[in-house]
Amino acid sequence: MTKMMKAVSIDNYGDNSVVRLVELPCSTPGPGKIRVAVRAAGVNPVDWKIRNGAGQRMGMTLPIRMGSEISGVVDAVGEGVDILGEGDEVFGIVSSGGFAEYVVVEADDLVRKPERLDFIHSAAIPLGGLTAWQSMIDAGGLKAGDRLLITGGSGGVGSLAIQIAKAKGAHVTAMASSRNEAFVRSLGVDAFVDYTAQPFEQVVSDMDVVFDTIGGETFKRAFRTVRPGGVLVTAVAFPGEDKPWSDVRVERVYTKANADQLSSLRSLVDEGRLTPHVGTVYSFEDVTEALELSESGRAQGKIILAIA
Numbered sequence: 640m641t642k643m644m645k646a647v648s649i650d651n652y653g654d655n656s657v658v659r660l661v662e663l664p665c666s667t668p669g670p671g672k673i674r675v676a677v678r679a680a681g682v683n684p685v686d687w688k689i690r691n692g693a694g695q696r697m698g699m700t701l702p703i704r705m706g707s708e709i710s711g712v713v714d715a716v717g718e719g720v721d722i723l724g725e726g727d728e729v730f731g732i733v734s735s736g737g738f739a740e741y742v743v744v745e746a747d748d749l750v751r752k753p754e755r756l757d758f759i760h761s762a763a764i765p766l767g768g769l770t771a772w773q774s775m776i777d778a779g780g781l782k783a784g785d786r787l788l789i790t791g792g793s794g795g796v797g798s799l800a801i802q803i804a805k806a807k808g809a810h811v812t813a814m815a816s817s818r819n820e821a822f823v824r825s826l827g828v829d830a831f832v833d834y835t836a837q838p839f840e841q842v843v844s845d846m847d848v849v850f851d852t853i854g855g856e857t858f859k860r861a862f863r864t865v866r867p868g869g870v871l872v873t874a875v876a877f878p879g880e881d882k883p884w885s886d887v888r889v890e891r892v893y894t895k896a897n898a899d900q901l902s903s904l905r906s907l908v909d910e911g912r913l914t915p916h917v918g919t920v921y922s923f924e925d926v927t928e929a930l931e932l933s934e935s936g937r938a939q940g941k942i943i944l945a946i947a
């Protein structure tokens with residue numbers, strides 16, 4: 640008999656009214672792939688952006704199975720997979736289908752989850768951690784002693800980025816509103832800026848690297864905080880040709896699966912230098928509430944769906 644599973648799917652683009660919890664047959668993993676019994680999934684801005692229509696621009700085709708970040712247990716392995724086996728506890732990012740009881744993924748994209756974290760907290764790391772790593776270290780060239788500004792310090796990405804940058808030895812300034820000041824300070828920042836109290840570009844300057852997780856006006860104003868020859872990396876904005884500051888290097892990051900970097904993130908967790916902060920946990924059935932909170936832009940730390 641075909642094994643069935645619950646999954647979250649959209650048949651059309653739109654608001655939360657297009658989001659459906661459906662029953663689907665489980666796929667069998669092909670060569671190089673594994674099937675994971677998902678235990679928890681991170682809920683991220685990319686999920687409601689895809690639902691709103693970004694899926695089309697990203698080359699996805701309807702129906703789309705939602706969900707981009709998971710932790711779980713390997714349940715079946717395809718031909719030629721020897722790096723992971725049945726029963727291994729794993730975490731990582733997936734191109735789609737993470738809000739489901741089972742998902743089939745490339746075995747190379749996932750690694751063993753940190754032993755000291757449960758599934759809920761393990762699911763809070765992959766997308767934010769990889770985005771921070773690929774933005775600050777790969778694109779930004781961040782090194783010990785650099786002065787770094789993170790524009791959104793309290794979100795899923797920023798709260799991990801602060802800790803990763805501190806572990807690399809950077810001097811970290813991070814922004815949020817005053818309600819998140821205690822949280823952001825608890826992550827170990829050297830300086831906190833309440834972006835609602837004054838224009839941040841009037842109190843921050845001479846940064847070697849700026850990591851922008853907010854976009855829009857924040858991205859445009861962030862140019863003023865970078866030193867000549869410094870770098871502004873964004874995970875959100877779409878920088879045009881007309882750069883307001885010609886002596887600032889601008890980079891746009893699109894996060895990709897990377898097993899080596901996931902393993903480095905796991906090492907930071909093992910060493911006690913990276914702790915994910917889960918703000919809210921929703922049950923699978925409450926996925927639309929989780930998406931609503933993410934879309935509000937007010938989440939503190941991560942939003943997680945408990946799947947099993």
Ligand SMILES: NC(=O)c1ccc[n+]([C@@H]2O[C@H](COP(=O)([O-])OP(=O)(O)OC[C@H]3O[C@@H](n4cnc5c(N)ncnc54)[C@H](OP(=O)(O)O)[C@@H]3O)[C@@H](O)[C@H]2O)c1
Pocket residue numbers: 683684685766767770790791792793794795796797814815816817818819834852853857873874875892893894933936937938939940
């Ligand atoms: N390019 C990629 O591949 C990639 C990958 C991952 C994420 N991203 C993008 O990165 C962005 C951040 O993701 P996330 O998961 O960190 O989002 P998130 O968790 O939803 O961020 C919420 C946080 O943003 C803060 N915030 C909102 N407006 C702000 C502002 N003007 N200045 C400073 N902080 C502000 C809020 O704090 P306050 O309430 O204190 O304002 C809140 O704590 C999203 O747009 C996401 O799509 C891109």
